[in-house]
Amino acid sequence: MLTRRHFIQTGAATAAITATPVFSQDAATHVVPEEYMPRIVNISNDFAPGEIHVDPGAFALYWTLPEGQAIRYTVGIGRAGLYERGDFTIGAKKEWPSWTPTPDMIERNPGAYARFEDGMPGGPSNPLGARALYLFSPGIGDTFLRIHGTPQPWTIASAVSNGCVRLVNSHIGHLYEQVPIGARAVLH
Template identity: 45%
Template sequence: MRMKPFVVAAGLALATALAGCTSFGSYQIFSSDYGARTDAGYQLPSIPIYKVDKKYHRQIVPYETVEKPGTIIVDTGAKHLYFVLPEGQAVRYGIGVGREGFEWSGTARVAMKREWPVWTPPAPMIKRQPELVKWRGGQPGGLQNPLGARALYLFNKGGDTGYRLHGTPEWASIGKSMSSGCIRLMNQDIIDLYNRAEVGAKVIVK
């Protein structure tokens, strides 16, 4: 029995949605990929993604650049991070960036990658927020850790920049300027970026 074209199309659309993404022409948006999951023994909670502006949902978009695939480009003004793919495309993520006085720009490379990393607040931060002194020796990784589920450590010719691309349990901060300079992503997004990015990858922050 031959199926009518609109039935086939509807079935394909449903299958795509159930697979975790929805296609719109050359775009793919992964709005259904923010559910709860178990990760390295941690029960990562779901994100109420409907409360996050859709432009900050992970998606594959057209993106023209002279940079090679695998490069990470951070647009702090638009609050977007791009992971460059072949053929003029990129994975785009919503991000939170540094608040006024903590912005930065430049070029670095991913020197290390860590899952559920330890967070050690720098001395200037402890001076501003004395309650953080308890973590002077490092806060163990976990659901309440400010670095979230993953961290990519950025180094340049001078060594450790002190800046990270990292996850955050504070999903409502995405699209805002409220960090101490690091670039934060939703935990489900930093896991995706972590799996794509290689140690040594070029990172451009502008």
């Protein structure tokens, strides 16, 4: 059963893993507010179980369960003009994924991203965090959009990313274990 204790324990484990000199003290000591903790909620829509639905206005990701329920996670989303709506499929899953900024990211902010144009290995300071779900689209394949963790847990519940959906590392760890390859993910 999903309980607050589970998330506290996995959060503590993630904090222990990620408490390295690369992190600021804020990341290692950040406490996720109670209202941002995952919780089981009733949903009124008739969504099929086993789907991800992201509500950007509420900074919420729902993993749908049977019988009109879902697990609600608080997320960070893409900044204005960078959030991309769509109906996607989970095409890949990776633990401690590597990261390479897209050419558009480098063009928008070369000072922040050009030094990573050859990629960054996975690890505690990687922008994709502990886990990533890769969003694919028919006819395109990998869209370069991700649902992923973050080494900056204070950024959830805000529009800060370059288009991806981000969760606290312990929360993406929990979601990652439930979501199979091929699952539907809708960014509303």
